[in-house]
Amino acid sequence: MKYFEPDSAKTQLGLAYGPSALTYLENHPEGLDYIEVPFEQLRHTPEVASMQKLIPMILHCASVSVAGTVSPTPATLQAIAQAAEHMRTPWIGEHLAFVSAEPLDRGDKDAAPTSLTYTMCPQLSEAAVDQVVRNLAVARTYLGSTPLLLENSPQYFAIPGSTMPMSEFIAAVMAQCDANLLLDLSHFLITCINTGVNPRDEIHKIPLHRVVEIHMSGVSQQSGIAWDDHAAPAPPIVFELLEQVLAKVRPQALTVEYNWSATFPQPILHQHLQRVRTLLEAA
Amino acid sequence: MNLHRLHAVLAAGVEQPQLLEQWDRQPGLLSQLGVDPSGLDLAALRKFAGLTVKVRHNPLREQMPLSFRLMSIASIEIDMFADYAMFRSKRQLRYATSAAARAGDLLDFLADWIDPAKREQLLLWDVIRYEDAIARLGPWLEQTPEAVDNSVTACPRLRGTVLLHELQSDPRALADMLYTSAPDLSRVPLQPQHLCFWRAPESDQAAVLTLDELGFYLLSMLDGQRSVSALTQCLGGGRDARNAVSRGLRAFSKLGIVILPDRIRRH
Numbered sequence A: 001m002k003y004f005e006p007d008s009a010k011t012q013l014g015l016a017y018g019p020s021a022l023t024y025l026e027n028h029p030e031g032l033d034y035i036e037v038p039f040e041q042l043r044h045t046p047e048v049a050s051m052q053k054l055i056p057m058i059l060h061c062a063s064v065s066v067a068g069t070v071s072p073t074p075a076t077l078q079a080i081a082q083a084a085e086h087m088r089t090p091w092i093g094e095h096l097a098f099v100s101a102e103p104l105d106r107g108d109k110d111a112a113p114t115s116l117t118y119t120m121c122p123q124l125s126e127a128a129v130d131q132v133v134r135n136l137a138v139a140r141t142y143l144g145s146t147p148l149l150l151e152n153s154p155q156y157f158a159i160p161g162s163t164m165p166m167s168e169f170i171a172a173v174m175a176q177c178d179a180n181l182l183l184d185l186s187h188f189l190i191t192c193i194n195t196g197v198n199p200r201d202e203i204h205k206i207p208l209h210r211v212v213e214i215h216m217s218g219v220s221q222q223s224g225i226a227w228d229d230h231a232a233p234a235p236p237i238v239f240e241l242l243e244q245v246l247a248k249v250r251p252q253a254l255t256v257e258y259n260w261s262a263t264f265p266q267p268i269l270h271q272h273l274q275r276v277r278t279l280l281e282a283a
Numbered sequence B: 001m002n003l004h005r006l007h008a009v010l011a012a013g014v015e016q017p018q019l020l021e022q023w024d025r026q027p028g029l030l031s032q033l034g035v036d037p038s039g040l041d042l043a044a045l046r047k048f049a050g051l052t053v054k055v056r057h058n059p060l061r062e063q064m065p066l067s068f069r070l071m072s073i074a075s076i077e078i079d080m081f082a083d084y085a086m087f088r089s090k091r092q093l094r095y096a097t098s099a100a101a102r103a104g105d106l107l108d109f110l111a112d113w114i115d116p117a118k119r120e121q122l123l124l125w126d127v128i129r130y131e132d133a134i135a136r137l138g139p140w141l142e143q144t145p146e147a148v149d150n151s152v153t154a155c156p157r158l159r160g161t162v163l164l165h166e167l168q169s170d171p172r173a174l175a176d177m178l179y180t181s182a183p184d185l186s187r188v189p190l191q192p193q194h195l196c197f198w199r200a201p202e203s204d205q206a207a208v209l210t211l212d213e214l215g216f217y218l219l220s221m222l223d224g225q226r227s228v229s230a231l232t233q234c235l236g237g238g239r240d241a242r243n244a245v246s247r248g249l250r251a252f253s254k255l256g257i258v259i260l261p262d263r264i265r266r267h
């Protein structure tokens, strides 16, 4: 088995698990340092774990519902802990978001929580920050010493009851907990576009010294909103933001997330990885 | 605004978009749930539900790369999947587990959703049926391969599996356009196409044949029950019709798509 060895002098480069990543790995076995695999994928198809014979893996996760008001079941948290231990992942990247919420009907004591298939941006408020802190304390009791990184959510519309912008919310969470940051530059850009702020200025409001991992993917603009799009290549501004971030911090890992489409063009994937590598070397 | 109640409302709206329409009609319902209706962008939440359903359909991309690329270039993915999410939510339909069934459900929805007056939607309706047919006769084929049955029967019949689609454009021409640096959908010619997707018993993939109207009609009428005379009657009867049917059937037989009755073979 191959395990991810963090190297403070070097940013390691990986791809998010998906059919296009597997094709790339087959064609360029030396071209990647790791593959980032979602816990939910491992739970669904445990055989994916055997890929670790070829390449180190990092565990990503969307099941802790860190910013949510409904905790995952102990069984889920135990399964995440087990996967992390088995993989010897350097950390678990988890969305600063929620995937489950209380049932709509408050009166129905038997109603099950609503489970989402996709993580959702939480209310950006002091109450949500406190909730994150409480949720992390619970998760910590299961996850042992494996660090958690929190990944900034893309914000698509104004969340009612919010009292602060996303950058301030991230900073507030970072100030109150020991988890570091997984900065998804595309999510960050999407949030800036949808909330009408300049990403080149806003990036400096993010606690960049806490960034341990970076994500990059595509962005599509449709129906008046910018959307996360892992089937599209990252736009030039994401590379520009990456340069700005690298001027301030040396993350340990950078994951390119082009994982939604089995037919993502391999030449573009290769070209973008080369471009990222060049930026990392120049930083 | 209470975090618990807000998250409950957001999550319910995404999972059951029909609630969004109810809340839009009766904002008081939202107030009863503890959320100020004036602060909640229901239209954006509806689009977000579309994003989540779009992501659920990622497994289809492998067999439908052109359809997804077209939707992306035409910027219609979010609106289309938001409408689809609403459609399924109103009918309380769950999403199928297999890619083939999920694609089938999506095509059923699109049959009504597509507005043929909108060029990008017309092209989508063509290309998605094209890719669906190829996948259905290839990786999605459910039936276990049967022994090749070349036996002659009294009526002409199809050999292998055939799907027929009448399209308004040629998805192969669209494919060339989609992979240019600046795709211009207005330059994809609109021209009726009669396509036959055929998987021969000895093959593991579909062949795509472009037919004329007569050939298309003839294949669509072949059910193994209709005799050559009955097929001739379908075309109005008479000598010309009979000759046309015979010529057509022989041509198909030569390609291997049709098994002819002995009587026709001998002629």
Ligand SMILES: [Fe+2]
Pocket (backbone or CB within 6 Å): A151, A184, A215, A216, A257
């Ligand atoms: Fe990400």
